[in-house]
Amino acid sequence: MKVRLLAATATAVLLATGVPVPVSAGVPVPVSAGVPVSVSAGVPVAGSAGPTGRTASVTTAAAVPPAPCPRAPAPKVSRPPRPSPPPAMPEERAVGGPALATAGLVVPAAVSRPPAVTATSWLVADLDTGQVLGGCGPHEHATPASVQKLLLAATMLPRLDPAQVxxxxxxxxxxxxxxxxxxxxxxxxxxxxxxxxxxxLQSGNEAANVLARLGGGPDGMAGGVRAMNEEAHRLGALQTHAVTPSGLDGKGQFTSAYDLALIARACFADPTFRRYALTETHRIPAQPAQRTKGFEIQNENQLIYRYPGALGGKTGFTDLARHTYVGAAERGGRRLVVTLLGAEPQPARGWEQGAALLDWGFSLPRDSTVGRLVEPGELIASAAATPPALAATGAPRPAAASGPLDEGLMGRWPVALLAAAVLGLAAAVLLRRRRSARRRTP
Incomplete structure (x- = not known):
C-alpha cells in the first residue's frame, strides 16, 4: 500500500509540472474534468471528459496510432538540425477540441479525403464561425519563418498611426x-x-524591425517582441513563442498550424490589414538625403492573382522552417483560412498547396467541423475562473531551447528530482519487501 501511495504521489507531482511520466500497470493517472485523454505510444496524457476526481488507468496497450496525413512526394533537401520543441502539454494540444490533439490527420466523418501536400502540418478553418474543418498535426510545434509577421501585424496594427512619418x-x-x-x-x-x-508585400525584415521598435515602447524592439508574445497568449496561441519580429530563425521560436489560424483570424478581422493584404503594388518613395531613388514593390503572394475570391495572406521561408504559408479566400459568402508549415515547393509551391486545401474546405458542408478556433481572451478568462491549483498548469512557461536540452524542463528540475527521489524510495521499499519474502521462503 505504501509503495502504491508513493508511486501515486510521484506521478501527481510529475503531472503537475508537465514532466512525462512512465505508465505502469495498476498506477492510476488523475483525470481532469473536461480534458480529453490522448495517448501517444508510451506517453501518458492526463485528462478525460468526466466528473472531477475520477481516475483512469492509461497504458501503452490502449495507444491508437494517429491516422496518417496525405503526403505528396517531395525532393530531399538538406536543412539544419530541427530544434527541440517545447514539451508536449496536453492542455495546449487540446485547445479547440480534443480531436485536434493528434499528430496525424483529423477530418470530419464521411467527407472527401484532403489533397496530398508536402507540408508537415496544416489546418483549414472558417474565419467567421471559427469552425475548424480539418487539419494534419494542428498542434505540432514548427518554426514559422515570415508568417510570423502576421503576429507582428495583429499586435502592432492597432498601436501605430499609419500616417505617421x-x-x-x-x-x-x-x-x-x-x-x-x-x-x-x-x-x-x-x-x-x-x-x-x-x-x-515584400516580407521586408528591416520593416519588421522598424514596426516592432516603434510599437515596443521604451524597450524598443525587445518590447515589441514581448508584446507579440503577450498578444499570442491573449489570442489563445499557447504554442507560439516569438524571438524575432520578422520570423528569422531564433532560439526557442515556435508556432503551430492551429496557432497561425488564430493569429490570421485576428489579422483578417482588421479592415486595414485586409486592404494591405490585397494591395498588388506600392511605390517606395525616394530618399534624397540618402541619394536613393524611389521604386515599386509587388505583392509576392500569388494567391491574390490566381485564386478567385482570394483575401490575401503571407508567405515564408527559411532553411530551417522550409516553406510556410497562410492564405484566405471567400466563396459563396464563406471565408476560409488555410495555414501550413514545413512544406517543400515541389511538386507544388506553398500557395498552390494552400489553394488546394482551400478548395477542399469549400467543398465540405457548412456544418462540417472537428473543432473550433477559440476566441481572443477566452483562455485567459477560463484560467481566471479556474481554482489556482488547476490554473497553475496553464501558466506561461519558458520556451524550449533550440537544442537537445529543454529550458522549460530545466526550470522544473527541482520538482522532477523530488519526484524521482520519491519513485526511487518506492522502488527501494518494494525491493526490500521482495528480498524479505525470499528469505522467508523455505
Missing amino acids: VTVTDGDMDIEPGSSAVGLVAGGRYRIETVWLGLL
Whole structure:
C-alpha cells in the first residue's frame, strides 16, 4: 500500500509540472474534468471528459496510432538540425477540441479525403464561425519563418498611426545578410503605412524591425517582441513563442498550424490589414538625403492573382522552417483560412498547396467541423475562473531551447528530482519487501 501511495504521489507531482511520466500497470493517472485523454505510444496524457476526481488507468496497450496525413512526394533537401520543441502539454494540444490533439490527420466523418501536400502540418478553418474543418498535426510545434509577421501585424496594427512619418535607424537594418528586405535605408523617412506594405508585400525584415521598435515602447524592439508574445497568449496561441519580429530563425521560436489560424483570424478581422493584404503594388518613395531613388514593390503572394475570391495572406521561408504559408479566400459568402508549415515547393509551391486545401474546405458542408478556433481572451478568462491549483498548469512557461536540452524542463528540475527521489524510495521499499519474502521462503 505504501509503495502504491508513493508511486501515486510521484506521478501527481510529475503531472503537475508537465514532466512525462512512465505508465505502469495498476498506477492510476488523475483525470481532469473536461480534458480529453490522448495517448501517444508510451506517453501518458492526463485528462478525460468526466466528473472531477475520477481516475483512469492509461497504458501503452490502449495507444491508437494517429491516422496518417496525405503526403505528396517531395525532393530531399538538406536543412539544419530541427530544434527541440517545447514539451508536449496536453492542455495546449487540446485547445479547440480534443480531436485536434493528434499528430496525424483529423477530418470530419464521411467527407472527401484532403489533397496530398508536402507540408508537415496544416489546418483549414472558417474565419467567421471559427469552425475548424480539418487539419494534419494542428498542434505540432514548427518554426514559422515570415508568417510570423502576421503576429507582428495583429499586435502592432492597432498601436501605430499609419500616417505617421518615421525615421529608419541603423539598428533596424540589422538583419541576416541575404535575407528578405524591402529596400528601406537607414536615415530614410517613411510613412508607417509604407513600412507595413513593405512588410506584407515584400516580407521586408528591416520593416519588421522598424514596426516592432516603434510599437515596443521604451524597450524598443525587445518590447515589441514581448508584446507579440503577450498578444499570442491573449489570442489563445499557447504554442507560439516569438524571438524575432520578422520570423528569422531564433532560439526557442515556435508556432503551430492551429496557432497561425488564430493569429490570421485576428489579422483578417482588421479592415486595414485586409486592404494591405490585397494591395498588388506600392511605390517606395525616394530618399534624397540618402541619394536613393524611389521604386515599386509587388505583392509576392500569388494567391491574390490566381485564386478567385482570394483575401490575401503571407508567405515564408527559411532553411530551417522550409516553406510556410497562410492564405484566405471567400466563396459563396464563406471565408476560409488555410495555414501550413514545413512544406517543400515541389511538386507544388506553398500557395498552390494552400489553394488546394482551400478548395477542399469549400467543398465540405457548412456544418462540417472537428473543432473550433477559440476566441481572443477566452483562455485567459477560463484560467481566471479556474481554482489556482488547476490554473497553475496553464501558466506561461519558458520556451524550449533550440537544442537537445529543454529550458522549460530545466526550470522544473527541482520538482522532477523530488519526484524521482520519491519513485526511487518506492522502488527501494518494494525491493526490500521482495528480498524479505525470499528469505522467508523455505
